[in-house]
Amino acid sequence: MSETVKQSTNSNDQLSGERLVELYRTMVLSRYLDERVWLLNRQGKAAIAASAQGHEAAQVACIEASDPSKDHYLIYYRQFTAMIALGTEPEEMLRGFLAKEADPMSAARQFPLHGAHPRVDLFNFSNVIATQLPQAAGVALADKLKGSDAVTFVYFGDGASSQGDTHEAMNFAGVHKLPVIFFCENNRYAISVPQEKQMGIDSLASRAAGYGFPGIQVDGTDVVAVHEATTAAVNRARAGEGPTLIEASVERLLPHTTDDDHTRYRSAEDISQMLERDPINILSELLKRRDLLTESADDEIHTSAKKRVNVATDTVDAEPYPGVETMFDNVVKGSGNGGNS
Amino acid sequence: MPEQTVIEAVRQTMFAEMRRDDSIIVLGEDVGSRGGVFLATDGLIDEFGENRVIDTPLAESSICGVAIGAAVNGLRPIAEIQFADFIWPAINQLVGEASKVRYGTNGLKTAPMTVRVPYGGGVRGGLYHSQSIEVLFAHTPGLSVVAPATPYDAKGLLASAIRSDDPVIVLEHKRTYRLVKGDVPAEDYTIPIGKAEIKRPGTDLTIFTYGLMLHYALQAAEMAAANGIDVEVLDLRTLRPLDEEGIAESASRTGKALIVQEDTPAVSISSEVSAIIGERCFFDLDGPITRLGPPEIPPMPFSPIQESAFMPSPEKILTAIKKLSEI
Numbered sequence: 001m002s003e004t005v006k007q008s009t010n011s012n013d014q015l016s017g018e019r020l021v022e023l024y025r026t027m028v029l030s031r032y033l034d035e036r037v038w039l040l041n042r043q044g045k046a047a048i049a050a051s052a053q054g055h056e057a058a059q060v061a062c063i064e065a066s067d068p069s070k071d072h073y074l075i076y077y078r079q080f081t082a083m084i085a086l087g088t089e090p091e092e093m094l095r096g097f098l099a100k101e102a103d104p105m106s107a108a109r110q111f112p113l114h115g116a117h118p119r120v121d122l123f124n125f126s127n128v129i130a131t132q133l134p135q136a137a138g139v140a141l142a143d144k145l146k147g148s149d150a151v152t153f154v155y156f157g158d159g160a161s162s163q164g165d166t167h168e169a170m171n172f173a174g175v176h177k178l179p180v181i182f183f184c185e186n187n188r189y190a191i192s193v194p195q196e197k198q199m200g201i202d203s204l205a206s207r208a209a210g211y212g213f214p215g216i217q218v219d220g221t222d223v224v225a226v227h228e229a230t231t232a233a234v235n236r237a238r239a240g241e242g243p244t245l246i247e248a249s250v251e252r253l254l255p256h257t258t259d260d261d262h263t264r265y266r267s268a269e270d271i272s273q274m275l276e277r278d279p280i281n282i283l284s285e286l287l288k289r290r291d292l293l294t295e296s297a298d299d300e301i302h303t304s305a306k307k308r309v310n311v312a313t314d315t316v317d318a319e320p321y322p323g324v325e326t327m328f329d330n331v332v333k334g335s336g337n338g339g340n341s
Numbered sequence: 342m343p344e345q346t347v348i349e350a351v352r353q354t355m356f357a358e359m360r361r362d363d364s365i366i367v368l369g370e371d372v373g374s375r376g377g378v379f380l381a382t383d384g385l386i387d388e389f390g391e392n393r394v395i396d397t398p399l400a401e402s403s404i405c406g407v408a409i410g411a412a413v414n415g416l417r418p419i420a421e422i423q424f425a426d427f428i429w430p431a432i433n434q435l436v437g438e439a440s441k442v443r444y445g446t447n448g449l450k451t452a453p454m455t456v457r458v459p460y461g462g463g464v465r466g467g468l469y470h471s472q473s474i475e476v477l478f479a480h481t482p483g484l485s486v487v488a489p490a491t492p493y494d495a496k497g498l499l500a501s502a503i504r505s506d507d508p509v510i511v512l513e514h515k516r517t518y519r520l521v522k523g524d525v526p527a528e529d530y531t532i533p534i535g536k537a538e539i540k541r542p543g544t545d546l547t548i549f550t551y552g553l554m555l556h557y558a559l560q561a562a563e564m565a566a567a568n569g570i571d572v573e574v575l576d577l578r579t580l581r582p583l584d585e586e587g588i589a590e591s592a593s594r595t596g597k598a599l600i601v602q603e604d605t606p607a608v609s610i611s612s613e614v615s616a617i618i619g620e621r622c623f624f625d626l627d628g629p630i631t632r633l634g635p636p637e638i639p640p641m642p643f644s645p646i647q648e649s650a651f652m653p654s655p656e657k658i659l660t661a662i663k664k665l666s667e668i
Contacts, residue, residue, distance in 0.1 A: 115447065135406050330448040331444050
């Protein structure tokens with residue numbers, strides 16, 4: 001049941017040129033903000049960051065195929081661009097990274113990108129790898145029982161594919177034909193451990209056959225291909241036909257986190273080859289080839305993204321950290337200032 | 342009032358709650374047509390169907406992980422772990438995840454879920470069908486842990502757990518399932534989580550206990566009465582949050598505290614109850630805080646002689662009562 005979507009040039013995908021440019025705009029904004037967060041870490045202001053650089057195309061294209069008014073998103077820590085694609089403002093992102101009082105996701109209790117989104121049904125409860133997959137099956141089970149046609153998207157990396165929870169979740173979702181899309185962003189490294197030491201197969205997507213649903217391997221640097229694959233999976237899910245596993249092959253352009261140094265375990269050749277697959281360059285070239293983006297429009301996109309990031313940085317940098325008084329809130333219902341713990 | 346066993350009270354409570362609230366589902370291994378290995382869910386699938394009574398694959402982590410996701414998305418799942426000894430694969434989902442859903446999202450998300458866990462020994466269960474597993478859960482902020490020991494308390498505390506807006510672990514002692522009978526009112530009621538109960542008032546010393554040991558303690562108290570010792574028995578009922586007020590009040594009043602548990606004593610519920618009494622009642626005590634539990638070996642040998650030697654008993658409790666009362 002596994003298949004590979006390789007070429008998007010002759011695709012029947014419905015993404016308009018206008019939307020493609022918008023996705024590009026989101027990716028560029030994500031890139032500048034991502035770079036800024038890395039810088040804020042080096043300045044000692046952001047304690048930790050995991051970058052989405054290299055994953056941007058896969059993330060915007062997947063979100064583009066979803067319906068944020070009703071769908072669910074169980075993300076993992078590298079879903080920086082997906083957050084922006086879902087309308088999270090740069091200020092909101094930075095409040096998480098700088099652990100400011102107004103962090104909308106967790107009031108600065110958790111690492112960046114953890115907690116729950118204030119407007120979209122997006123959440124990420126923990127740093128523990130793959131726990132979100134069985135939870136996603138549960139979210140989808142509830143939708144199935146309620147008769148909702150919402151789709152649950154659950155994101156994870158190749159590292160998470162080794163966890164038992166991943167197997168348990170896919171097995172459960174397969175049994176109940178749940179409306180879940182298992183979206184794996186395979187950047188070939190679990191921190192430092194390369195794919196060949198994580199699995200004895202070439203494609204994670206091939207595992208889907210063992211759970212009774214389709215698995216698709218797609219070039220995760222190709223916005224159109226990812227959108228096409230995700231749209232097909234969404235249609236299946238909404239029609240009650242069950243889960244799909246999508247493996248988006250991406251590159252991790254930076255080390256695992258700000259605390260990592262990938263030159264310790266990646267060869268110079270590997271690094272230079274990987275830089276050739278920068279999804280922003282790939283999309284920029286596609287847009288220009290199709291006459292959807294001029295050089296001056298591209299410049300405007302970059303300039304306005306930089307400005308947006310500068311404004312957000314200045315705003316959030318000046319904001320307060322949460323005080324001690326709120327740390328007792330919400331342990332259980334009524335705890336903290338609202339009552340007894 | 343109709344008399345029920347503990348297992349009947351558990352089952353009837355699930356029937357009543359599922360009739361009251363359509364968002365309640367039951368999931369676990371063999372909970373469907375088999376009715377659960379202890380028959381706790383017997384008949385549920387006939388009334389509520391397989392959408393609400395779900396036979397899961399044999400995989401505890403996903404039973405609890407699926408319950409979390411369903412709870413976050415508007416349902417009130419009751420997950421059954423077949424034997425407490427099998428709960429360890431789900432520790433990550435319960436201790437790591439469910440406990441912190443509310444805290445980690447600052448209240449944006451909640452996980453109103455119940456995990457029913459048959460536990461405890463004295464049933465010839467050997468090392469892997471006898472364990473007491475309360476300590477890891479009771480150690481975790483964000484989780485509540487209840488351990489009802491009577492049919493009345495089983496109904497009231499299970500109903501409270503199901504209606505709670507936070508995750509609750511319900512520990513059901515396997516030996517009490519059919520051994521213990523009691524009156525259970527047909528009408529709806531709940532028992533607040535976090536409230537202990539004095540099951541037998543007394544003046545000379547207090548036994549603090551829970552689960553199967555409650556019944557052994559009550560038997561020992563009767564034997565002690567024949568020896569002229571008036572023993573109070575306090576049933577903790579909830580292991581987190583412990584009823585600190587109730588514990589301190591009784592210990593201060595009788596002046597002597599004997600804590601009895603089936604779980605191995607090191608770093609356990611009895612350690613915590615000791616600390617509460619030590620901190621709050623030091624000047625009211627007439628004797629050392631005393632703990633009675635099994636030896637520090639893995640619970641518990643399959644051999645009948647060794648199992649009996651492992652388990653506290655009414656006789657062992659009586660010996661401890663006499664020793665403490667003579668001080």
